Amino acid sequence: MSIDTETARRVAKLARIKVEEADLPELANEFSAILGFIEQLNEVDVDGVEPMTSVTPQRLKRREDVVTDGDQPQAVLKNAPDAREGFFAVPKVVE
Template structure:
């Protein structure tokens, strides 16, 4: 499996990271080095092996479905780059 510039561009887009056009070939090269390393996994016989879901064999705990927290709008917005009238503010989404 070899990653070309187009795949690198698409992956950057999926990851929502702006990568300048001139940087894409080098990025594809780095991906290929890492994926080449990962490729070793193809040697392993994994027939009939379950993919690991949880490393410790325990059931996740459940709790009652009740409100335990809330009314902290101010604390939640305190770190926002832009907040207005109790909301996070972002560039216009709907034309």
């Protein structure tokens, strides 16, 4: 499948990655090449095959739904680019 510039723009937006308008055609070409490679999968007969959800047959472990950790806001905020008054700070979200 060939990817057009409009699709490339939409995908970049969904992925929240800023792509300059001038770079969209080349990005679309790269996507087309990679998707062309992936399209080989259409040759495979997958009728009646279950999509894999877990590569090992074991059941995932469960734990009690209780608080096991906490009370360390300073450690949680330590690496934040902008933390104020015990919170992560971001640009204004609502007017």
